Amino acid sequence: MFSQIKNTDLILAPMAGITDMPFRKICGRFGADITVTEMVSARGLVEGSEKSFRLLYIDEDEKRTGIQIFGNDPQVMAKAAKIVSRYRPEFIDINAGCPAKKVVKNGSGGGLLSDLDNFENVLKAVVENSGVPVTCKTRIGFADDYSDEIIDVIYEAGIRKIAIHGRTVKMGFKGVANYDWCKYIDKFPDVKFVLNGDIDSSQRAMELIERYPESNIMIGRGALGNPFIFEKIKKAMRGEPASDLSYEIWFDTIKEHYDLMLKYYGDYGLILMRKHVGWYLNGMHDSKRIKDFIFRSNNYEEIIEVLRQYDRD
Ligand SMILES: Cc1cc2nc3c(=O)[nH]c(=O)nc-3n(C[C@H](O)[C@H](O)[C@H](O)COP(=O)(O)O)c2cc1C
Incomplete structure (x- = not known):
């Protein structure tokens, strides 16, 4: 059906x-083919920060x-690329989009877009300095859209996979993602472009996939509490009808997520899991009562039992 x-x-x-x-594992289970770690500070790695190294796992x-x-310093980024390459990731991605004030003010993340020479x-x-392929994830500009220049700079540096979140850095997460930049896709037949921003349903994903069949789709917030979105999109790509998520799969997924969090973080995983379980419960009936209970509990068995008994219909 979508042979293109x-x-x-x-x-x-x-x-x-x-x-x-x-x-990442939970999303991988439901069809995310490629995943990316949280952003890791290049300086943190070069200075031996344990917190930064933990994120490489x-x-x-x-x-x-x-x-x-x-990061913003070419020398520090070069050293970090060497360190990261030893972990043999599938690729190293350069963050050129983070709008957080403390990152931008150092000229890192989205701040990189305000000085194209650097x-x-x-x-x-x-x-x-990387031993693995390098990709870049960026935005359409700092305060306005100059995505053509940004793509040129990334291309000239030798990078052939570019993810673009269709907002300026200044927009943060406000407004609507703008896909005008896609008009440049055809100019670069040897670049794999990755479309990102506000893709929160299989319908929206399919609109973009059909329009830009050579590109990839990247999903962020649409996967929060909803790793199932990847499977839904995969089904739509195969032309299969959408099916409702069963309670069993919903419950088993949350339980598996809890188990992985405990394995990875120890007891602290229960606290870190609160935001995720809040997202899993979003929009469900009586969810406030369940959330209030789970957010107060530090007892794994008790939480799982409450979720097991919760009938979301
Ligand atoms: C809580 C949160 C944390 C984020 N952290 C990063 C990050 O570490 N690196 C990055 O490149 N983008 C980060 N982003 C941006 C997302 O990768 C993505 O570009 C953005 O959310 C737009 O896509 P979406 O509409 O599918 O969420 C973050 C977004 C959110 C909501």
């Missing part, structure tokens, strides 16, 4: 505090997982 689709890889967007090993049975780094040096430093 050349590459069906679905990608889980990197999200700080969210795309850790447990969540990729489990043996994970799928194709890349490690995302951020941006180019950063990109080249990583490409020259």
Whole structure:
């Protein structure tokens, strides 16, 4: 039906505090073909920060997982690329989009887009020192849209896979993602572009997949509490009818997510899991009562029992 689709890889967007090993595995189970770690500070790695090194961990049975780094200093980024390459990720991704104030004010993340000369040096430093393919995830501009220039800079640095979130850095997460930049896709037949921003349903994904069949789709917030979205899109791509999510799969997924969180973080995993379970419960009947209970409990068995008995219909 969609024989024109050349590459069906679905990608889980990197999200700080969210795309850790447990969540990447859960999304992988439902069809995310490629996942990316949370962003890791290049300086943190070079200075030996334990917290930064912990973020590099990729489990043996994970799928194709890349490690995302951020920074503004070409030399530090070069050293970080060497360190990260030793972990043999599928690729190293350069963050050129993070809008957080403390990141941007250092000229890192989205801040890279306000100085394209330094941006180019950063990109080249990583490409020259990486032992694995390098990709870049960026936005359409800092305060306005100059995506054509940004793509040129990334291309000139030798990068052939570019993810673009269709907002400016200044927009943060407000407004609507703008896909005008896609008009440049055909200019670069040797680049794999990744479309990102506000893809929160299989319908929206299919609109973009049909329109840009050579590109990949990347999903962030649409996967929160909803790793099932990848399977829904995969089904739509095969032309199969959508089916309702069963209570069993919903419950088993949350339980597995809890188990992975405990395995990875110890008891602290119960606390970190609260936000995820809040998302899993979003929009469900009587969910406030269940959330209130779970957010107060530190007892795994008790939480699982409450979820087991919860009839979401
Ligand atoms: C909580 C949160 C954390 C994020 N952390 C990162 C990050 O570490 N690196 C990055 O490149 N983008 C990060 N993003 C941006 C997402 O990867 C994505 O570009 C953005 O959310 C738009 O896609 P969406 O509409 O599918 O969520 C983050 C987004 C959210 C909501």
